Amino acid sequence: MIKSISFLISNVRINVFSQAKYSTTFLPQFSSEKYDVKRKQFGVLKSTDIEYFKSLLSEDRVLTEESDVLPFNIDWIKNCRGQSQLVLKPKTTEEVSRILSYCNDKRLAVCPQGGNTGLVGGSVPVFDEIVLNFALMNKIISLDEISGALVCEAGCVLENLDNYVRDHNLIMPLDLGAKGSCQIGGNISTNAGGLRLLRYGNLHGSVLGLEAVKADGTVVNCLRTLKKDNTGYHLKHLFIGSEGTLGVVTKVAINCPVLPKAVSLGYFGRNVVLGYLGKLVAEDGPKNINENI
Incomplete structure (x- = not known):
């Protein structure tokens, strides 16, 4: 009996770990396929474009590896997924200006991205847009x-x-x-x-x-x-x-307003609400509750 229980527990642990591993490696469907969106007539990223961005920034601020780019392609709730192949991390306004000017001339689509905490998929690409990340502009x-x-x-x-x-x-x-x-x-x-x-x-x-x-x-x-x-x-x-x-x-x-000297906190718990409703029923009856709330 003890052996069967221990075997059952071990199987449960294996299933839990496998599900946790699957959930962390799960990739959402491409947004373009999920929402049936058609790509517009933008330019296609070339190796010469990547070399230009590396000369403008530096190699460590130009991400091209799939594993490095993937986190910038997926939104926070893992609902949307883009197909970007390039992430740029400028440090100055001048660099942003030169990047956008170049992309405008080459008709390369750009997706500006901050902390990527949005819940509606607006911070990630839909197709192969260049992700313009501002994490290094933090002064x-x-x-x-x-x-x-x-x-x-x-x-x-x-x-x-x-x-x-x-x-x-x-x-x-x-x-x-x-x-x-x-x-x-x-x-x-x-x-x-x-x-x-x-x-x-x-x-x-x-x-x-x-x-x-x-x-x-x-x-x-x-x-x-x-x-x-x-x-x-x-x-x-x-x-x-x-x-x-x-x-x-x-x-x-x-x-920035002045820091308040005091903070008042109000808590409305479930038991308080139920107690209030119970009091109304006891005093006025169930028919009159809607009139008192």
């Missing part, structure tokens, strides 16, 4: 402790920024569940909301300025930190929420 440029104006590059991780400004008695105006890996450029490009939206408003009110690069390589410099800026067109609002369709955000100026 904090300046912080005005008086006005709360923070200037940083688009690849800065949200949690790192929040920790940085907290040391100066400030707080980031947005907070997300993916704050440990999402990037501020992606937050702005998707107009992310999060837990602090009701208190501090959306990013259209928090972003003071930004810098972006259009598809032809033109740099749009709206990187101002003045809270009340009435000069010219407010082009920054066009890029907030545009998801890279108008240009790629490279730098951000954002207003």
